[in-house]
Amino acid sequence: MIATKTISRRDFLKLAGASAGGLAAMAALGHGFKTLSASEARQQQEAGKRVVYTACVMCPAECGLAVEVENGVISNIYGNIHVPYNSGTVCAKGVSGLQLVYNVNRIKYPMIRVGERGEGKFKRVSWEEALDYIATKLIEIKQKYGAESVIMDCGDVTDRDPYYYLFRAFGTPHTVEHGSICDTPRRHGPKLMFGGKRIEPDIMRPVLVRQPDGSLKNDYSYRTRLIIYVGWNPFTATRINYESRGTVEAKLAGARIIVIDPAFSNTATKADRWIPIRPGTDADLFAAMLRYILENHRDDDPFRRYIDWSFKEYSQGWEEFEAAFRSWWDRKDPLNGLPYFSLEWAAERTGIDAQTIAELAHTFGITKPAALVWGMNGIGHHYNGYTASILGTALNVITGNMEVPGGAIDTELVKSSKGGKASGGDFLKREVTRIVNGREVKGKIEELHMDGYGDWPAAWDDVVGDYPRRFIEGVTLRYGPFRGHRYPIKAYFIRTGNPVITGSNTQKWIEALTAKDETGNYKVELVVYIDTVFLETGLYADVVLPEASYMERMSLSDIYPVHPVLYLRDFVIRPMYESKTQYEICWALARKLHEKGDPDIQPKDFWEKYPTEEDFWNEALRVAPGRPNTGEPLPYPNLPKGYKLLGTPDSLEAGRVQIDDEKKEIRGEPLTVQWLREHHGVAVWPMSWKRFHGGGVLQTDSKKVEFVWDYTVEKDGQVQRKGRYAKYNKLIEEAGETPPSIARLGWQKYPSTFYWFETRWNPYTNPDYAKYREEYPFQVISGRIHHAMSGTQMVDWLGRLPTEDLWMPLNDERVVEEVILGENGPTPTGRRVRIPRGTWSIGVIQMNRADGERLGLKTGDLVELETPQGFKTRGKVVLVETIRPGVLRLPFGGGGRFSPGLGKTWAFQDITPNHNALVDPENLSPIMGQPAYGDVIVKVRKLG
Numbered sequence: 001m002i003a004t005k006t007i008s009r010r011d012f013l014k015l016a017g018a019s020a021g022g023l024a025a026m027a028a029l030g031h032g033f034k035t036l037s038a039s040e041a042r043q044q045q046e047a048g049k050r051v052v053y054t055a056c057v058m059c060p061a062e063c064g065l066a067v068e069v070e071n072g073v074i075s076n077i078y079g080n081i082h083v084p085y086n087s088g089t090v091c092a093k094g095v096s097g098l099q100l101v102y103n104v105n106r107i108k109y110p111m112i113r114v115g116e117r118g119e120g121k122f123k124r125v126s127w128e129e130a131l132d133y134i135a136t137k138l139i140e141i142k143q144k145y146g147a148e149s150v151i152m153d154c155g156d157v158t159d160r161d162p163y164y165y166l167f168r169a170f171g172t173p174h175t176v177e178h179g180s181i182c183d184t185p186r187r188h189g190p191k192l193m194f195g196g197k198r199i200e201p202d203i204m205r206p207v208l209v210r211q212p213d214g215s216l217k218n219d220y221s222y223r224t225r226l227i228i229y230v231g232w233n234p235f236t237a238t239r240i241n242y243e244s245r246g247t248v249e250a251k252l253a254g255a256r257i258i259v260i261d262p263a264f265s266n267t268a269t270k271a272d273r274w275i276p277i278r279p280g281t282d283a284d285l286f287a288a289m290l291r292y293i294l295e296n297h298r299d300d301d302p303f304r305r306y307i308d309w310s311f312k313e314y315s316q317g318w319e320e321f322e323a324a325f326r327s328w329w330d331r332k333d334p335l336n337g338l339p340y341f342s343l344e345w346a347a348e349r350t351g352i353d354a355q356t357i358a359e360l361a362h363t364f365g366i367t368k369p370a371a372l373v374w375g376m377n378g379i380g381h382h383y384n385g386y387t388a389s390i391l392g393t394a395l396n397v398i399t400g401n402m403e404v405p406g407g408a409i410d411t412e413l414v415k416s417s418k419g420g421k422a423s424g425g426d427f428l429k430r431e432v433t434r435i436v437n438g439r440e441v442k443g444k445i446e447e448l449h450m451d452g453y454g455d456w457p458a459a460w461d462d463v464v465g466d467y468p469r470r471f472i473e474g475v476t477l478r479y480g481p482f483r484g485h486r487y488p489i490k491a492y493f494i495r496t497g498n499p500v501i502t503g504s505n506t507q508k509w510i511e512a513l514t515a516k517d518e519t520g521n522y523k524v525e526l527v528v529y530i531d532t533v534f535l536e537t538g539l540y541a542d543v544v545l546p547e548a549s550y551m552e553r554m555s556l557s558d559i560y561p562v563h564p565v566l567y568l569r570d571f572v573i574r575p576m577y578e579s580k581t582q583y584e585i586c587w588a589l590a591r592k593l594h595e596k597g598d599p600d601i602q603p604k605d606f607w608e609k610y611p612t613e614e615d616f617w618n619e620a621l622r623v624a625p626g627r628p629n630t631g632e633p634l635p636y637p638n639l640p641k642g643y644k645l646l647g648t649p650d651s652l653e654a655g656r657v658q659i660d661d662e663k664k665e666i667r668g669e670p671l672t673v674q675w676l677r678e679h680h681g682v683a684v685w686p687m688s689w690k691r692f693h694g695g696g697v698l699q700t701d702s703k704k705v706e707f708v709w710d711y712t713v714e715k716d717g718q719v720q721r722k723g724r725y726a727k728y729n730k731l732i733e734e735a736g737e738t739p740p741s742i743a744r745l746g747w748q749k750y751p752s753t754f755y756w757f758e759t760r761w762n763p764y765t766n767p768d769y770a771k772y773r774e775e776y777p778f779q780v781i782s783g784r785i786h787h788a789m790s791g792t793q794m795v796d797w798l799g800r801l802p803t804e805d806l807w808m809p810l811n812d813e814r815v816v817e818e819v820i821l822g823e824n825g826p827t828p829t830g831r832r833v834r835i836p837r838g839t840w841s842i843g844v845i846q847m848n849r850a851d852g853e854r855l856g857l858k859t860g861d862l863v864e865l866e867t868p869q870g871f872k873t874r875g876k877v878v879l880v881e882t883i884r885p886g887v888l889r890l891p892f893g894g895g896g897r898f899s900p901g902l903g904k905t906w907a908f909q910d911i912t913p914n915h916n917a918l919v920d921p922e923n924l925s926p927i928m929g930q931p932a933y934g935d936v937i938v939k940v941r942k943l944g
């Protein structure tokens with residue numbers, strides 16, 4: 001029986017405080033959303049309604065929610081006012097989660113494939129049958145090829161720990177998540193230099209701050225004077241919820257907002273200035289800004305005092321970095337004959353005039369506090385995004401903007417720790433034996449990793465974009481103790497992800513998942529798809545398992561706050577149909593593996609150790625907040641400075657702690673699920689700034705900001721090699737073999753400081769591609785839309801909404817046969833459904849009006865895009881003034897939330913462009929193998 005809840009679309013939009021104008025505007029106006037106050041929550045409970053504090057997953061921002069439940073059915077979704085990250089707001093998409101939870105197209109039962117992969121033919125089976133099938137196959141594969149032949153891809157959304165735990169215990173080093181195909185170049189600079197990940201502006205409010213009188217108070221003040229967003233569109237892309245609210249508030253408080261993006265995004269609509277840069281040239285812009293700042297800084301001139309030299313107190317290696325950077329200044333770019341990083345050079349390449357670049361550098365240098373922030377669809381999607389994120393990080397550091405109030409914050413370094421032993425990392429340290437070239441070799445499980453010890457040694461987030469090749473060719477380890485070991489990939493588990501569409505080139509993924517060996521069997525012998533909704537990749541699975549929706553399971557959220565905040569995803573309702581939680585799925589599979597004699601799955605590690613789901617998550621909470629008592633104002637002035645904090649906020653506040661001087665730890669009462677339930681689902685520890693000083697939160701070898709990444713230090717008469725690249729360079733030197741990805745750049749190992757290389761498929765910056773300029777005159781980029789990450793195309797309310805001229809109600813009239821997800825997979829119901837013209841939003845191709853008119857096109861015309869390699873996609877064009885000429889923008893993954901059974905959008909698959917059909921499968925960025933989604937050039941042909 002499907003529980004239903006009926007709300008009209010008008011009521012839905014009213015509830016979200018929005019008009020049909022799109023989600024961005026809704027997200028921007030935080031005060032437009034319905035918030036449930038503490039007293040209202042109490043009133044609801046008194047009226048017989050339950051309010052459960054949990055976390056959203058309708059997008060990866062994971063806002064805190066207060067969900068009202070009546071008679072076991074969700075009746076309303078509100079923001080949780082106690083979670084400072086979203087501060088009580090919930091957007092229209094969050095409210096529409098009702099239609100995802102109570103959707104007829106959820107996966108309801110385990111299913112096993114009966115047709116060929118891709119045909120979508122399945123039969124319903126019991127959990128017992130499904131798990132038996134999987135466990136039998138896993139044990140067979142392990143015995144024949146080793147556990148390393150199994151990949152567990154935990155996909156797009158959160159709540160991954162039970163999967164990590166099970167598969168690491170099983171013995172595979174391949175437990176991965178979508179981050180590796182999302183934005184690794186974007187994160188590279190902060191990782192190298194801070195041990196962090198993402199730089200965000202200090203605009204999350206409120207923040208809990210220690211006052212001079214010793215009390216703790218919420219601080220709502222916005223001190224930022226300038227934010228420069230580069231290829232970053234938080235008003236649509238979400239993930240960092242507070243950025244849309246905070247940007248508006250910061251602007252109202254006097255901050256200047258500059259957006260640099262080829263397209264006039266929703267974020268650009270709120271900016272003081274939009275600078276339409278040429279795609280793939282962000283590194284050029286940053287290099288010119290850095291050169292300008294270095295050449296024009298004057299200590300004695302307050303109008304040109306760009307550099308705050310105090311950064312040297314908490315950094316090392318600047319001299320080497322600066323020298324390597326300056327060494328390029330006298331060289332001439334072969335493409336334009338101009339000196340590297342000069343204003344004229346950057347103007348030629350970026351398409352931004354030299355005066356504007358100089359103004360930008362000056363403004364950023366002189367305005368403090370400020371934040372330079374870059375995003376995933378920009379820098380994160382280019383082959384050379386690494387150079388851009390390194391330069392951007394350096395710019396934030398030398399101008400003194402890191403970690404100052406109103407400046408820039410690396411959220412990875414300051415958010416609460418979680419996971420700990422519940423992530424199963426200890427299992428990867430176990431010793432295993434393999435026969436390599438006839439020799440018995442011992443090593444750790446982690447040393448069997450196909451990237452870290454294979455083709456991509458510095459790919460600490462794995463190389464999912466390269467999976468299709470490994471599925472077909474197998475793996476050869478090049479480094480570490482198992483050098484020379486070869487193994488095939490035989491099992492692929494994908495959970496809440498859709499790599500066929502989002503994991504680089506679509507066609508290559510399909511070829512790899514359907515490739516057969518000489519005996520006619522699939523090369524990858526087992527493909528398991530686990531999700532609440534049925535996406536395209538599910539069509540290629542042998543077994544489909546229904547995972548409980550985000551309202552029916554438990555875990556923890558900690559999404560990029562500027563100080564430690566951790567909140568609970570709790571059971572709002574019981575899992576529907578036959579779906580199971582992650583813990584239930586993993587523990588049931590563990591029991592099955594144990595029954596069948598798998599030696600690595602032991603009761604003491606599973607049901608004896610964590611007999612309930614709550615026990616498991618309590619283990620994950622044990623390491624919270626796990627950050628040092630550091631910064632200004634000191635979070636806990638009565639506790640030792642610099643010591644790691646562990647435990648609930650109230651126990652630390654009251655001093656109910658044990659202090660371990662040897663480990664430099666302060667241990668309060670451990671945080672638990674129960675504690676969170678008793679405190680509105682959330683734990684909030686105090687904010688402070690200047691957390692880089694004296695080591696603070698930095699996660700580098702030197703506990704300083706590092707501008708060098710392979711260096712030596714002497715300790716106790718011993719020379720030690722340090723820095724983020726040192727480990728990989730040691731492996732390379734021991735093996736005497738350069739990884740192919742960096743050999744292509746002419747390097748023998750990873751550089752020890754500043755480096756530079758050009759992006760690919762860019763005729764305006766890379767001489768190798770200049771010949772394509774005339775025939776392939778368009779660069780293709782992508783933009784986020786409201787359908788992202790969670791399969792929301794099956795949500796009817798969201799199906800009608802447009803996003804940024806990228807997802808528009810441009811459907812033609814069609815009468816289609818309804819297909820729903822039944823017991824045997826996608827099943828036609830026989831019912832004919834008329835979809836009137838202009839009533840359903842579909843992915844489109846955004847094109848500059850002048851370009852379109854020159855080609856004789858008008859909005860709504862169907863075109864085909866083709867790359868020099870012959871990759872094609874098709875869609876309707878929308879002509880706008882709000883994109884740089886010569887650039888086309890497609891919705892990212894917008895073609896990816898498809899599958900028969902996912903609502904009306906599937907009916908328009910033939911005219912919905914798929915960005916990833918165009919991506920060069922070999923164009924994986926050289927350091928970490930991120931697919932270079934943003935380096936694509938095409939010609940355009942009108943169809944019909």
Ligand code: SF4
Nearest residue numbers: 056059062063091094
């Ligand atoms: S921003 Fe994302 S996580 Fe937050 S309420 Fe909206 S959909 Fe949910």
